[in-house]
Amino acid sequence: MSALLRVEGLSKHYGRRLGCADVSFDLEAGEVLAVVGESGSGKSTLLSLLAAELQPDRGQVLFRDANGEERDLFALGEAERRLLLRTEWGFIRQDATQGLRMSVSAGGNVGERLMATGARHYGKIRSTAIDWLGRVEIDADRTDDTPRAFSGGMRQRLQIARNLVTHPRLVLMDEPTSGLDVSVQARLLDLVRGLVAELGLAVVIVTHDLAVARLLSHRMIVMKEGRVVETGLTDQVLDDPAEPYTQLLVSSVLAA
Numbered sequence: 530m531s532a533l534l535r536v537e538g539l540s541k542h543y544g545r546r547l548g549c550a551d552v553s554f555d556l557e558a559g560e561v562l563a564v565v566g567e568s569g570s571g572k573s574t575l576l577s578l579l580a581a582e583l584q585p586d587r588g589q590v591l592f593r594d595a596n597g598e599e600r601d602l603f604a605l606g607e608a609e610r611r612l613l614l615r616t617e618w619g620f621i622r623q624d625a626t627q628g629l630r631m632s633v634s635a636g637g638n639v640g641e642r643l644m645a646t647g648a649r650h651y652g653k654i655r656s657t658a659i660d661w662l663g664r665v666e667i668d669a670d671r672t673d674d675t676p677r678a679f680s681g682g683m684r685q686r687l688q689i690a691r692n693l694v695t696h697p698r699l700v701l702m703d704e705p706t707s708g709l710d711v712s713v714q715a716r717l718l719d720l721v722r723g724l725v726a727e728l729g730l731a732v733v734i735v736t737h738d739l740a741v742a743r744l745l746s747h748r749m750i751v752m753k754e755g756r757v758v759e760t761g762l763t764d765q766v767l768d769d770p771a772e773p774y775t776q777l778l779v780s781s782v783l784a785a
């Protein structure tokens with residue numbers, strides 16, 4: 530069985546500025562990969578490419594679809610790509626206002642994703658949505674509130690429910706806990722860790738926080754100036770970094 534995701538030689542420039550260059554990795558089903566590196570190292574560029582929000586200059590992203598067939602992300606038609614990203618894949622963004630529909634109720638935010646998979650029965654959609662709100666610790670009596678009225682931590686939990694309700698096989702996460710209070714971060718990370726294990730999700734998580742990588746990921750890649758400088762099992766990379774740059778990163782000499 531081939532990998533769930535095969536990323537080969539992805540490169541992206543913004544004009545003459547390098548976003549990322551020659552990034553390659555495989556991701557197996559159920560595997561959590563952390564992408565770490567200081568600000569400007571190309572982490573978000575890589576994730577935007579994986580979400581097909583950017584077109585690469587070079588390289589490809591191959592993924593195994595629900596039927597077990599390997600597909601080329603950038604060769605999909607627009608409609609097919611949108612459906613994939615709304616159902617089989619998820620994307621949890623750093624800025625919840627970009628990952629949620631802020632004028633739609635919490636229940637609607639979750640129900641909308643279900644409808645993208647063909648659900649039509651209002652009562653069932655609503656009860657599944659309420660069930661998922663409960664799983665991310667949002668009380669049922671907030672179902673009809675819009676996320677505008679939610680705290681930062683609640684918004685992130687709502688994004689998680691919205692993304693996971695369709696049982697995606699791959700979830701992309703861009704700094705899902707940064708910008709939250711430390712105590713809120715810890716609770717959110719706990720929740721994410723539990724759901725990832727329970728659902729057997731494959732995850733690519735971008736973070737500048739090595740503690741997040743340590744807690745959630747099996748493997749990690751370290752980026753610097755758009756390139757991968759080190760890759761390996763998370764504990765191995767963090768406990769015994771091979772590259773001087775990773776050693777600096779681990780010893781917190783570099784500002785995130």
Ligand SMILES: Nc1ncnc2c1ncn2[C@@H]1O[C@H](COP(=O)(O)OP(=O)(O)O)[C@@H](O)[C@H]1O
Binds near residue numbers: 570
């Ligand atoms: N829209 C853009 N236009 C021009 N340059 C960009 C754009 N987005 C990112 N970059 C540049 O690409 C490089 C990588 O940025 P980014 O992927 O955002 O890094 P990170 O997420 O690791 O902070 C940086 O030099 C950044 O300035």
Ligand SMILES: [Mg+2]
Binds near residue numbers: 572573574
């Ligand atoms: Mg970024």
